[in-house]
Amino acid sequence: MPVTSAYRPDPRFPDLGPGFADAVRPADFPAALPRWFNARWAARIGLDALDDAEKEGCFARFRPLPENLKEPLALRYHGHQFRVYNPDIGDGRGFLYAQLRDDLSRLLDLATKGSGRTPYSRSGDGRLTLKGGVREILAASMLEAQGVYTSKAFALFETGESLHRGDEPSPTRSSVLTRLGHSHIRFGTFQRLAFLGESEKIAPLVAHCAQHYHPHLAGLTGDALIGGFLHAVGQASARLAASWMAAGFVHGVLNTDNLTITGESFDYGPWRFLPRSDPAFTAAYFDETGLYAFGRQPEAVGWALAQLAGALSAIAPAEALHPALHAFGPAYSAALIEAVHRRLGIAPVGVESLDLAFLQALFGWMGASGVGWAQFFHDWFSGEASAARAQASPAAALYAEPAFAPVEQQLRSREPVRPERLAHPYFARATPADLVIETVEAIWAPIAERDDWSLFEATLKDIEAMRQALDLRPEETRLAVQP
Numbered sequence: 001m002p003v004t005s006a007y008r009p010d011p012r013f014p015d016l017g018p019g020f021a022d023a024v025r026p027a028d029f030p031a032a033l034p035r036w037f038n039a040r041w042a043a044r045i046g047l048d049a050l051d052d053a054e055k056e057g058c059f060a061r062f063r064p065l066p067e068n069l070k071e072p073l074a075l076r077y078h079g080h081q082f083r084v085y086n087p088d089i090g091d092g093r094g095f096l097y098a099q100l101r102d103d104l105s106r107l108l109d110l111a112t113k114g115s116g117r118t119p120y121s122r123s124g125d126g127r128l129t130l131k132g133g134v135r136e137i138l139a140a141s142m143l144e145a146q147g148v149y150t151s152k153a154f155a156l157f158e159t160g161e162s163l164h165r166g167d168e169p170s171p172t173r174s175s176v177l178t179r180l181g182h183s184h185i186r187f188g189t190f191q192r193l194a195f196l197g198e199s200e201k202i203a204p205l206v207a208h209c210a211q212h213y214h215p216h217l218a219g220l221t222g223d224a225l226i227g228g229f230l231h232a233v234g235q236a237s238a239r240l241a242a243s244w245m246a247a248g249f250v251h252g253v254l255n256t257d258n259l260t261i262t263g264e265s266f267d268y269g270p271w272r273f274l275p276r277s278d279p280a281f282t283a284a285y286f287d288e289t290g291l292y293a294f295g296r297q298p299e300a301v302g303w304a305l306a307q308l309a310g311a312l313s314a315i316a317p318a319e320a321l322h323p324a325l326h327a328f329g330p331a332y333s334a335a336l337i338e339a340v341h342r343r344l345g346i347a348p349v350g351v352e353s354l355d356l357a358f359l360q361a362l363f364g365w366m367g368a369s370g371v372g373w374a375q376f377f378h379d380w381f382s383g384e385a386s387a388a389r390a391q392a393s394p395a396a397a398l399y400a401e402p403a404f405a406p407v408e409q410q411l412r413s414r415e416p417v418r419p420e421r422l423a424h425p426y427f428a429r430a431t432p433a434d435l436v437i438e439t440v441e442a443i444w445a446p447i448a449e450r451d452d453w454s455l456f457e458a459t460l461k462d463i464e465a466m467r468q469a470l471d472l473r474p475e476e477t478r479l480a481v482q483p
Helices: 039-044 052-059 130-145 187-195 199-213 222-247 294-312 318-344 352-369 373-379 383-391 402-413 419-423 437-450 454-470
Strands: 021-023 033-037 073-075 079-081 084-086 096-101 107-113 152-163 172-181
Touching: 033 052, 033 130, 039 152, 052 152, 073 096, 079 187, 107 130, 130 152, 130 172, 130 437, 130 454, 187 199, 187 294, 199 222, 199 294, 222 294, 222 318, 294 318, 318 352, 352 402, 373 383, 383 402, 383 419, 437 454
Parallel strands: none
Antiparallel strands: 021 073, 033 152, 079 084, 096 107, 107 172, 152 172
16 A cells, blocks of 8 residues: 555554454445545645545545554443433444554544444444535534644545435435544543443543643653643643634534543534524534533533543542633633634733623624624734725625724734735635535535535635635644654
């Protein structure tokens, strides 16, 4: 297989020993029609030299990569789903397929979605709809462009089966997705061990996570390591929640099996981007109480962190864990200030009370005015440096109203950060790339009706232009480590 010198296999999950995963076999799909491949990230992990047949073999038939995992592993975990504990879950339609280092020396996973039944499939078929695969590519691409630390959709193949689903027109087309992520060790991985009384496995799991994902904890042992690990996860989770808020993104299903120990956004099912500011906006039709509404996402992540602490309490005293839980709120406030200012391309004042007051005024005005979420951030990127652009925006009338004046004053008073980014052609657009639900459905319609992928491809080009223009340098640089 023609991997490049950038390919650095490093399968570490088996170091944990038995009890964390089950070896499984991929589904034998009747077809493997290539639909998308992430060439940019393939180059970063040394898999960009594969030909079409090799891509099919690796990412639709799941033949082992060189010097990597010998067989796929369905990971074991439990989790709270809408705050109800469920011990009957795990990787039900996916598996860990390979681990390798990227160009920042981070340990990454190649894992799947829709790759067939596992011991945890229950009544499911282990498959993924083609629409689900398309939606995951769109969500991950847009979030990466906006500086959110996210898993990356890596390869999508249509698999030639007809699937029946209750929440979309059926029969519908099937697919298998490979995604690249920093880790698939979830809060629910720890919860499962605590639930089953396998507390002797928790400390080795913490040590594994610290070594490979939070190396600044090196040298800590015992309760100090457990507390330090929870604190690191809490800080990363606070940054994750803040980045979603700045992006106007609603994950939809913030169960404890959908949150990982690296604070990486992943697993895109019923996601939505806000059309306009609305704390009560939900992504999932089944979220009838608004538990995971846009404005409640920080609360949901904090609650999940407390459940992780509950699992860790099987091996550590409360006094070792409480500081990390108390630190989550302040960490989120600081991260929100950073995330919103980064997304606006301006520097915060540096006084937390003043910066939080600005955010409160900003979000209050956005909600009252009904300005498009994506439009506003596009119009005012770099603050004062974009004032003329904003005055020519489709939303210019809203910016001329007296209610906007206090917000505008704050935007203009903050120092632009790297305003030279405005020279990118993307900022000549009157409207930004956006993925509100109507846009997503419009992208899917020609695929479903006549197998026309042109709008999908054009949208991804627009999102890539946004990524290059914003150049937000996401969380990945913070987590670069040496093996």
